[in-house]
Amino acid sequence: MTTAIVVDDEQHIVEYVQAKLATLWPQLNIVGTANNGRTALAAARELNPDIAFLDIHMPGMTGLELAEALPPACKIVFITAYDQFALAAFEQAAVDYLLKPIQDERLRQTVTRLQQRAHTDANERQNLIAAIKQALPQKQDRYLQWIRAGLSDTTQLIAVEEVIYFQADQKYTTVVTPTGEHLIRRSIKDLEVQLDPAQFWRVHRGIIVRVEQIVKATRDLRGRYTLTLRDSADTLRSSASYSHHFKQM
């Protein structure tokens, strides 16, 4: 008998899929359900199901991450609401997927395909997941996105996306945004390695500036540049040793 698990962070979707499958594929034995990736993985390892219906968007561990960790023999059907990136990837990779709200006809087609397909190829699945991941918008989690600035008793959060420039101020660093300045206890050197180099340039020993903010770079005889900024009246001075950014301009 074919076995399956159904995983969705919303319990009533799990129940809904279960009920639909019961009428469309009565022989299918749903051996387990779960509401998050981690319990689903534990269940899959214990029950070793033939098929897994997986919601993509779940807290903790996403459906894609879960799919990668499932036993290779397990066939996977992704479930998702509107998600333009994922859908394009599914179509391209010819993956089985169900759109929320789930339509009977679509589920019937999926069931037929699952019944016809005897086994899955582990390599094939890895390739599919890789293709989907590539199509999804890249997470920029390699780079710093939030900066904590301590105010008297609370910690304010500044989005890195809003920063115009950073300027070293003795042991501290001044963070300049369109709405004001904040002092943080982090060095320019430490910030430089954590910021996206495509978005931030270090133009001086003590200055990192958002590239997008530079309106004009004026060169003087000593090879230094004076930078005019878009959202700040301040002008910045680059030093000759950090002016390689402007050479090609």
Place this chain on the structure above:
Amino acid sequence: MALKPQHTEWEKFHQPWQTLGYTTLFALGISVMSWLFDGQSDWGTHVVVSLSIGWSIVLAFIALNGLMNRVLNPYVAPIPIITLGLSIGLIISGWLVTNNMWYFFAEDFSTLVTGIFFGVVGTTIFATRARLKTASEQLVQAHLIQERQEKLMAESELKILQAQIEPHFLFNTLSNIAGLIRHNPDAAEQTLVNLTTLLRAALGRTRTGHTTLAQELEIAKAYLEIQSIRMQGRLTYRITCAPGAGHVPLPPLLVQPLVENAVKHGIDPSESGGQILVDAALAEQMLTITVTDTGIGFQDHPPTRGTGTGLGNIRERLAAIFGDRASLTLHEHPPQGTRAQLTLPGTGIA
């Protein structure tokens, strides 16, 4: 964004090497002419004299232009600079050619006259060139600024629309209703009614341009109710409003994006979920709206992204309407979660 006051044309020597190069060519031209007229000394002497004068004037400009423009009227400023540059040039060339620094001041005045003439002509040519360049740069910059503003306008309108009803949220909610309709018809009906509230607000309000705090909180409630049904036990919420604050007129969609952020980036990524508190308080003629969640809080490298842009959009709109009298800040909420705080004049947009 306003155009910053431009520098006067005299100040525009931002490509000194280029200016020096052109000066050299110009001086060489003069040397040929004066050599042909003169007929006595050799061309080399004329080259030395004209280059000394030309370069001295340019260097005097580079050194003194900023200062002179601050002290003097921009039309008068070049006079002392040319005088100084010319004098230095004459002293140097006098010394180089005759070994007498004062030769061109004491013995031969023709070079002095020629120098004054070409010094003024040359400076005028360079200044005109710089001015034309500035004008075209300004034009290009003005175009860029205009384009940027138009793009921002269009983008923010689009963002307002999308902030209200994200496609993902809409389809998820519809799928929820489909899932609930059989075994929990009451919850399905509730969700449908709340979704209708959100859709009505989304379709009607962007055009009217303002709303009230009470309406904003009503929309936040509809959104939170839908999400709490979807997430079952994972999300609880509470909305409180100071008496008398409900009628305050507000620009649309200041509160809902904050509530949405709290759900999307705080509660939803957390397996155990949490609580969202929305509070509106009036104190010292200021209205403070806080949205607090007990979700995963902010990490340096968060699992979800995109909040910064949303906040930037709200800030831009606040700045356009209230100037610096309104602010939006984000704080950590110990022991867990995030607090967004919106402060604006207690009279709202009235």
